[in-house]
Amino acid sequence: MPELPEVETIARAIRERYLGKEILRVFAWESRIYKDINANEFASRLSGRRINAVHRVGKYLYFDCGDCYPIFHLGMSGIFLQSRTQSKYPQHIHLEIHFKDGSELCFQDVRKFGKIKLSYHPPQFPELGVEPLSEEFTLHKFSKMLNLKAVRIKNFLMDQSRVAGIGNIYASEALFRAGIHPLRESNSLNREESEKLYLSIREVLREAIERFGTTYSAYRTVTGETGENQNFLNVYQRNGLPCPVCGSEIQKIIVNSRSTFFCENCQR
DNA sequence: TCTGACCTGCGA
């Protein structure tokens, strides 16, 4: 499922609805998504805690619960729902948090590619690269990273150790907006192209956040609604349809075993 | 650097 805009949308919604609430009871069902901790222990550690803060780092989400920090990665199909009754697949709910005020928060992951962990210190993510919407992500830094090594630009964008948070949808969309072919080598971009791509990445992600993310299949917001950004995609999943800029047919190719969408005419 | 595996549901 979820790339930076979807995880950010979820983080904001959880902040808005659950911040400061006291956890009364936690139900956690044993599943492969619990890493380095079993479901029972996770549940008992969380009970009685409060959600003091909600953070997103790349595609990770974590809560500050004072003396412990539950960490979530949503994999391909992980979502948070404000009630079990909203779930289409209650058999795939792995975690249910009940708050003292009667509200609840569920984590559902149909494909079980997600991860749930518990840290006893504020978590660090040393394996992740720069946050693309942070001040730290400058054009200068990005250009330097592009020139470090020859890597296919689509792979470069999806590599979480370089820029954290971009996945398959937004890689295709950012490259389209910048007019850059997905098979280009990262170090072949000239100054103008690097700047276009830099700006496109930020625009594409910001717009997607404003539209509550892209729902292609599993992703829902915490209230169970779909995002809106799928109505504004230029190339992703639009193979065979006309390019919104030039009218040429959008192409689909496989890059690193992932579907990749682009316009042969607009992207060079 | 690339491929396949992990898992389940859905649509063709």
Add this chain to the structure above:
DNA sequence: TCGCAGGTCAGA
């Protein structure tokens, strides 16, 4: 029935 889906990760 088959192929495909927002992501990682290990192993070749």
